[in-house]
Structures are given as C-alpha cells and as structure tokens.
Amino acid sequence: MNYPKVLKIIETRNETSDIKTIMFEYPEDITPGQFFMIWIPNIDEIPMSVSFIDKKIKGITFKRIGDATNALFKLKAGDKMGVRGPYGNGxxxxxxxxxxxxxxxxxxxxxxxxxxxxxxxxxxxxxxxxxxxxxxxxxxxxxxxxxxxxxxxxxxxxxxxxxxxxxxxxxxxxxxxxxxxxxxxxxxxxxxxxxxxxxSFQASLERYMKCGFGICGQCCVGKGLRVCKEGPVFNEKTLKNIEDFGVFKRDASGRKIKF
Amino acid sequence: MDKDAGSIERVFNSGAGAIVTKSIGLKPRNGFPNPTVIELEHGILNAIGLPNPGIDNFKEELLKLKKLNIPVIGSIFGSDYKEFVTLAEKMQNYGVNALELNLSCPHAKGYGLEIGCDPNLVKEITFKVKKSTKIPVFVKISPNLANITEVAKSAEEGNADGIVAINTVKAMKIDLELQMPVLSNKIGGYSGNAVKPIGIRCVYEISKNIDIPIIGVGGITTGKDAIEYFMAGASAVQVGSAIYYRGLDVFKKICDEIKIWMKHHEYNNLSDLIGAAHK
The missing domain is CATH 3.40.50.80 (Nucleotide-binding domain of ferredoxin-NADP reductase (FNR) module)
Known part of the structure; x- marks a missing residue:
C-alpha cells in the first residue's frame, strides 16, 4: 500500500557538518538503488535513496539543502516521520x-x-x-x-x-x-x-516527485518514462533516447529548468 | 501521465483514444507541497493543487502532440469567464481537438468546484467559451454537489457539447499515529474503485435530464466498469487511476474487454448500450 508508515527514528549520525544519516526499523526487502518517500510532517514528503540496508533496519543519508532536508536534519532519535516504499528499480x-x-x-x-x-x-x-x-x-x-x-x-x-x-x-x-x-x-x-x-552504463536520475507509484506523471522523462517506476536507474540504451538527460528537469509546476 | 508531450504520447500508444491534459491555467503554478497523492484501501486520495506550467509554457507540448496527430482534449481552469476564454482561445490556437472546462476540482481555492457549484457561473463561462471557440467544449462537473443535475443543465444551456462526470469525491485521511490529515492540503479528492457507484449514479441522474452526450469517469478499471457507465448513459469514458491498478496498457485491456462482453451478449453497436439502464 502506498501509504506512509509512521515510525520512530532509532538513531541519527552526522556524516559531515551538513550531511546526516537517519536509521529506522523497516523490515522490507530492498534492491540497492531503490528509494523511499520520506514524510516530514507539516513540511513535505520527498524521495530519498536508501543508504543502509539491513534485514530489519534501513537508513537514509542526505545533505541539508532545502526546507524539507533542513527539517529532516533537525530530527533526532525518537522523533516520528513517515516512510513509504521502496520505489523504483535499483x-x-x-x-x-x-x-x-x-x-x-x-x-x-x-x-x-x-x-x-x-x-x-x-x-x-x-x-x-x-x-x-x-x-x-x-x-x-x-x-x-x-x-x-x-x-x-x-x-x-x-x-x-x-x-x-x-x-x-x-x-x-x-x-x-x-x-x-x-x-x-x-x-x-x-x-x-x-x-x-x-x-554497459547505468545512471540514477533525480526528478521532482509526487506520488512515487507511477500515476501522477510529475517525474516523467523522455517518452513518458516514470523515474519513480521505470527508473530511477536507466541503462545506456534508454538514456540515449531520453532527450531530457543532462539537458533539463522540470519544477513542481512542470516548467523546464535547464541544467 | 498527462503533463508533457512524451507522457501523453506513451498513453496514446498504450491504447487511449484521446488524452485529456492536466488542467492548465494562465500562469505557472506549483500546487501544494507533498504529501499530495496517497493510496487508501479502496482508492487513491490526492490534492495536488492544480500544478501546471501555465498555458504559454504548455504550448510547446501541445504543438508536439499536434505534429504527432494525437487527439488532445485541453483541460483548463480559471477564476472567471475571462480567464477561461483566454485559455480556451490559446488552447484552440495550439491545436487541441476539444476543450474540457474544469469546474469541479475539489481542492483549489478560487477555482474548480468553488465556481462549478454555481449554475449561473457555469452557464456564463460555458456560453462565453463556446462563443469564442469553434472546437467542442465539455464541462467537467463535480459529484460534491446537491444540485448536480441543475449544474449539468446550466452547462447544456450554455451550449456545452458534452458533460464530463465525475471529478473526484471530496475526502480526507487522518493518520492515527500523527493524529493529523496526511495530505498537506488536508482535504483531497478520492478516485478509483470506491467512487464508481457515485459516478454511475451521477451519470444516470444527469442523463435523465439533459440531451447532450456524457463522458463517464470515476473508478473505471475494467471493460465491465465502462459498460456500466454506458448503460447509465455515458457515450465515452475517461480512465485515470486504473493506470496504477492495471498498468499503462489498461486502455487496451478495457477496449478488449468491452469487445468481448459485447460479443458474448450479441451486441454489434456500442450505441445500443448507451442509456440501456433507463428503460
């Protein structure tokens, strides 16, 4: 079910002064390269790659750059956040x-x-x-x-x-x-x-996302390839035909933003 | 899958007969922060808040689609008839085959349902858009109305070429652990399986009272769902959430299932089924 599971953070670690890891219990099978939708209540819900994969415990590691990551950066062990996924292919x-x-x-x-x-x-x-x-x-x-x-x-x-x-x-x-x-x-x-x-080449793309489960179309690249579903990892054959690759992404409104 | 030319092309190649665009307004609009879309037990709840790049940025997507000869229904939203007319004229210039007036979005302040609940405004907007364009104009209406028949009638009186029913059903999900609504906008619109009986009822009621065609929408996932809408009085159907439930080839699947059902029941013409339940 594509519904956020609200859970308590087990542990946080500072990797650098701006980069943090958050660990939580989430006993789902995950392929490296897949991502979660992380819900920071009252702020936002954002896609985030899985950085630690243990049978029971999973982790995310991120840099504080915007409202959502800054709010996430402030969370500590015992605080609640929502997690859904994993999404994408890996x-x-x-x-x-x-x-x-x-x-x-x-x-x-x-x-x-x-x-x-x-x-x-x-x-x-x-x-x-x-x-x-x-x-x-x-x-x-x-x-x-x-x-x-x-x-x-x-x-x-x-x-x-x-x-x-x-x-x-x-x-x-x-x-x-x-x-x-x-x-x-x-x-x-x-x-x-x-x-x-x-x-043989594979790259993991990042796009603004909303649903994460392939219905809203927000993250589409090329001819309707959903980064959340057919991606985020694409191989050389697919990348060759994605005109967006390395050229533009889209903001929340759908406007093209040049890299 | 309705926001850019590439996605629309893919949906068309998956068997859809025509594609309704994301609702487009005059200016770029980011919509609401996430969470904007979640899955519930029996359907999908969303409040994305009419995000769109604005009609001028959307032009290039429409021109691409025109080149590919893909039938496009341009969905537009505005706060008054002037905005609707400007958008409609631009959409027509950029080559869309028909227009859909979004008078039913349940979660954006000053737009959609807030206008679409007033029969006089619906009539005025439809009339003015019809007067300034040559392509067919459909009016999408909301199930969140006590006077749905009256609103449909006023669209007909405004010379609409068809009614699209229904938009999503106003709904909410509260998370038990956080004791707060999950969607950032709190209230959203519910789609998928759960809303089908509501859509069927609306189409049935509307078709009893108007003479223009109805495009049925709401929870259509299988060929049988589509046939039920035809029997209620719809002449065509729209499919959205079912892309999630059955994959992008859901369009082809539904078409095949309709054909199989008709064959089993010895129907040669789909038109014989339209309004069959009104006997």
Missing part, C-alpha cells in the same frame, strides 16, 4: 569488474550497491567526487568493505584535484570495466555517459 549489478562513480551525495545511494557488488565477488572500483574534503563521507565504509576507492575534490583538499569525470576518464582508459554505474549531478553523469562509450 541497479542491475553484474560482470567481473565494475566502476562506480558518485558525485556529491550520490555516494549515499551508491554505497549499498558497492556492497552488493563486493558480496557478488565482483572487482569493484569506486570514485567519489566532492567539492572539498569537508563534503566527503562513506570513504571508510567503502574501503573497509573491500572496494578500491579513489577520491577527487574540486579544490584538491583530498585526493585527485579536479572533477571526478577526469579521474573516471583515466580509469576507463587504463582498465577494462564491464559496467559503469553512477549517481550524482546530472551533468556529471552525462559526461560520464559520453566517456563510457561501449561499456
């Missing part, structure tokens, strides 16, 4: 060697997929790009789990200095990957899509 993970590329908070939705790949004994390289050192999180989690991790920061305060796509270009030309999987700013993903050429 990543299809296979092959011998995978390159994950995450930009900004994209690493929150990538992390469970990295863990799934490693559980499947796939050789896993992960690139994380951030503006600067203070916006990086989950590096230890990913390293500890057994992925080979590379970091880039725009200002060079940690790891490679420059864009994560430059780092990706280098990795792609020096290695043979079966898949490139990504989540982050859409222009970054578009660039990566161009770099990936003949490699």
């Amino acid at each position: 990543f299809k993970i296979n092959g011998q060697r995978i390159l994950f590329v995450a930009g900004g908070t994209g690493i929150a939705m990538i992390a469970p997929s990295v863990e799934k790949a490693i559980n499947k004994e796939i050789k896993t390289n992960v690139l994380i790009g951030a503006k600067n050192k203070s916006e990086l999180f989950f590096e230890n989690r990913i390293k500890k789990y057994g992925a080979e991790l590379f970091v880039s920061t725009d200002d060079g305060s940690q790891g490679y200095k420059g864009f994560v796509t430059d780092l990706a270009k280098e990795k792609i030309s020096n290695n043979k990957f079966d898949q490139v999987l990504t989540c982050g700013p859409e222009l970054m993903m578009k660039k990566l899509f161009e770099l990936s050429q003949n490699i």
Whole structure:
C-alpha cells in the first residue's frame, strides 16, 4: 500500500557538518538503488535513496539543502516521520569488474550497491567526487568493505584535484570495466555517459516527485518514462533516447529548468 | 501521465483514444507541497493543487502532440469567464481537438468546484467559451454537489457539447499515529474503485435530464466498469487511476474487454448500450 508508515527514528549520525544519516526499523526487502518517500510532517514528503540496508533496519543519508532536508536534519532519535516504499528499480549489478562513480551525495545511494557488488565477488572500483574534503563521507565504509576507492575534490583538499569525470576518464582508459554505474549531478553523469562509450552504463536520475507509484506523471522523462517506476536507474540504451538527460528537469509546476 | 508531450504520447500508444491534459491555467503554478497523492484501501486520495506550467509554457507540448496527430482534449481552469476564454482561445490556437472546462476540482481555492457549484457561473463561462471557440467544449462537473443535475443543465444551456462526470469525491485521511490529515492540503479528492457507484449514479441522474452526450469517469478499471457507465448513459469514458491498478496498457485491456462482453451478449453497436439502464 502506498501509504506512509509512521515510525520512530532509532538513531541519527552526522556524516559531515551538513550531511546526516537517519536509521529506522523497516523490515522490507530492498534492491540497492531503490528509494523511499520520506514524510516530514507539516513540511513535505520527498524521495530519498536508501543508504543502509539491513534485514530489519534501513537508513537514509542526505545533505541539508532545502526546507524539507533542513527539517529532516533537525530530527533526532525518537522523533516520528513517515516512510513509504521502496520505489523504483535499483541497479542491475553484474560482470567481473565494475566502476562506480558518485558525485556529491550520490555516494549515499551508491554505497549499498558497492556492497552488493563486493558480496557478488565482483572487482569493484569506486570514485567519489566532492567539492572539498569537508563534503566527503562513506570513504571508510567503502574501503573497509573491500572496494578500491579513489577520491577527487574540486579544490584538491583530498585526493585527485579536479572533477571526478577526469579521474573516471583515466580509469576507463587504463582498465577494462564491464559496467559503469553512477549517481550524482546530472551533468556529471552525462559526461560520464559520453566517456563510457561501449561499456554497459547505468545512471540514477533525480526528478521532482509526487506520488512515487507511477500515476501522477510529475517525474516523467523522455517518452513518458516514470523515474519513480521505470527508473530511477536507466541503462545506456534508454538514456540515449531520453532527450531530457543532462539537458533539463522540470519544477513542481512542470516548467523546464535547464541544467 | 498527462503533463508533457512524451507522457501523453506513451498513453496514446498504450491504447487511449484521446488524452485529456492536466488542467492548465494562465500562469505557472506549483500546487501544494507533498504529501499530495496517497493510496487508501479502496482508492487513491490526492490534492495536488492544480500544478501546471501555465498555458504559454504548455504550448510547446501541445504543438508536439499536434505534429504527432494525437487527439488532445485541453483541460483548463480559471477564476472567471475571462480567464477561461483566454485559455480556451490559446488552447484552440495550439491545436487541441476539444476543450474540457474544469469546474469541479475539489481542492483549489478560487477555482474548480468553488465556481462549478454555481449554475449561473457555469452557464456564463460555458456560453462565453463556446462563443469564442469553434472546437467542442465539455464541462467537467463535480459529484460534491446537491444540485448536480441543475449544474449539468446550466452547462447544456450554455451550449456545452458534452458533460464530463465525475471529478473526484471530496475526502480526507487522518493518520492515527500523527493524529493529523496526511495530505498537506488536508482535504483531497478520492478516485478509483470506491467512487464508481457515485459516478454511475451521477451519470444516470444527469442523463435523465439533459440531451447532450456524457463522458463517464470515476473508478473505471475494467471493460465491465465502462459498460456500466454506458448503460447509465455515458457515450465515452475517461480512465485515470486504473493506470496504477492495471498498468499503462489498461486502455487496451478495457477496449478488449468491452469487445468481448459485447460479443458474448450479441451486441454489434456500442450505441445500443448507451442509456440501456433507463428503460
């Protein structure tokens, strides 16, 4: 049923000064890359990727950027919020060697997929790009789990200095990957899509959402592809035909907003 | 699935005969904050608050659809007849095949039902829109009215080409844990299975009192649901929530089911079924 289950937050963790994880009990099966609709009473209800997947406990990790995420950021253990889902498809993970590329908070939705790949004994390289050192999180989690991790920061305060796509270009030309999987700013993903050429490619898109279960049409891209239902993860064949990809998204009214 | 050309094209390719657009107003409008759509046991409750990009931004979607030759019914909402006329003229210029006047949205202040409950306003708006356009004009009316027949009649008197009945039924869901309404607008409109008997009753009552065609809508999920609406007096039907219940190919499924039912019951013409329950 697409109705928010109201529950109490079990635990919260500050990942950085602006990024927080909220853990709660939600014993549903989840494919890495799927998302929840999170209801912050009296404020908003927003789509949010699952960042921790345990049998009973699930987690979301987010940066405070707007009204909803700022309100969510203030919640603490014992506070109530609503959760419905999971929604969407998630990543299809296979092959011998995978390159994950995450930009900004994209690493929150990538992390469970990295863990799934490693559980499947796939050789896993992960690139994380951030503006600067203070916006990086989950590096230890990913390293500890057994992925080979590379970091880039725009200002060079940690790891490679420059864009994560430059780092990706280098990795792609020096290695043979079966898949490139990504989540982050859409222009970054578009660039990566161009770099990936003949490699199997999947990107997770983000759009303004309302229902989350495929009826309202708010999040549609291309020829009526619902990001909440047929997405949020699309492969290279589909992305090729989505004219919106890397070009525009729509605001709540449906107006086009250029990236 | 009624907000942009790509989605409308997909719905058309899934077997719909024509597509009614999201209701469009003069200016861009964000609608209400979420939660705006939730599922309940027997239907879907929504209060999205008439979000739309505004008629001028919607133009490019309509022109694309015109190129593809997809039959489009442009739904419009306004606060008075002047707004309706401006919108209607623009819709016609951008190539829509017919117009639907939203005089029944149950949850937006100053629009929809707040105007559509007044028979005089309904007549005036319909009349003025008809006078300034050449394409068919349908008036969508609300079940949340004691005088639904009177409102339908006033649309007919305003020269409407058809009545669309019903819009969603005013409803509310309160969450027990939070002790508050779930929708941000508190009150919403209920659609899906649960409202079908209400729609059937409305269409039946209206068709007894008017001579123009009725487009039946409300909870139609199967071919049999559509046939029930035909028997109540509808000449065509609209389908929305059933996309969730049966997938996008619900349009083709319903058409096939209607054909099968007619074959079993030895009907060759759908028109023989229209109003059959009024004998």
